[in-house]
Amino acid sequence: GAGKTTLVPLHLLERGPPGRIILLEPRRLAARASAFRMASLLGEEPGGTVGYRMRLDTKVSAKTRIEVVTEGVFARMALEDPELAGISTVIFDEFHERSLDADFGLALALDIRAGLREDLNILVMSATLDVARIAALLGDAPVIESKGRAYPVEIRYQARPPQARIEDSVADAVRAMLATEEGSILAFLPGQAEIRRTAERLEGRVGDDTDIAPLYGNLTRAEQDAAIKPAPAGRRKVVLATSIAETSITIDGVTIVIDSGLQRQPAYEPATGITRLETVKVSRAAADQRAGRAGRTAP
Structure with a gap:
């Protein structure tokens, strides 16, 4: 920040x-x-x-x-x-x-x-x-530090049963947070398919004042811009995003981050010469970045 x-x-x-x-x-x-x-x-x-x-x-x-x-x-x-x-x-x-x-x-x-x-x-x-x-x-380059502007963020952990689908767990967490907390939500999921399935599970099961907005790389520029815009006055927003929203952007009004703890990244297989996508746990640095999205504009 x-x-x-x-x-x-x-x-x-x-x-x-x-x-x-x-x-x-x-x-x-x-x-x-x-x-x-x-x-x-x-x-x-x-x-x-x-x-x-x-x-x-x-x-x-x-x-x-x-x-x-x-x-x-x-x-x-x-x-x-x-x-x-x-x-x-x-x-x-x-x-x-x-x-x-x-x-x-x-x-x-x-x-x-x-x-x-x-x-x-x-x-x-x-x-x-x-x-x-x-x-x-960099040859012992000088280091400049800035404390920035980071509001306090409370971290809560919610166990996910091993057999539960990630979209079910995230959708449940989104509904629970909408019912008990104020502000908009940014939820991190590993990929486009999980975002689509989570949105389907939330459709019709959130308040009339809540908008569901996907955010991933294959969306058009207009769709991405709409997702990162703040919610209109009197409304809330749930942004379902890949790690594309992890850094460098601030979505005004977001005070809750729900992190699946997963991301999708390319993995090269030397035996076949093929690069494939695999779902892995995020790094600690990435988890810290994601949590920080909740404290950009308010506690």
């Missing part, structure tokens, strides 16, 4: 070295949302001073000074222009999520700085990162 994603690039734009700033985000939703937020703080629309670049969706112009990109896009930028000409700073946001593209991008940036661009600034940001190890990797 420190505002790293949106305030640090704007601060560097005003007081940092001349040149473009590249901000890497692990997800397209976070990249687009952060670009819109920074542009709004400047009184502009994306594509002006702040733009974004991702697969199948780009808004940049000759005026763009801050460019928010997904991690794979940055790797291509570095390979096509090994000097990163005109770029003064590269920011790796939410680095604790650790993807192949993010690690490869950091390796490329470090290589470019060592061989071609001693003036290239590299900044790694995260709320839950093992700071000592990454600082050592």
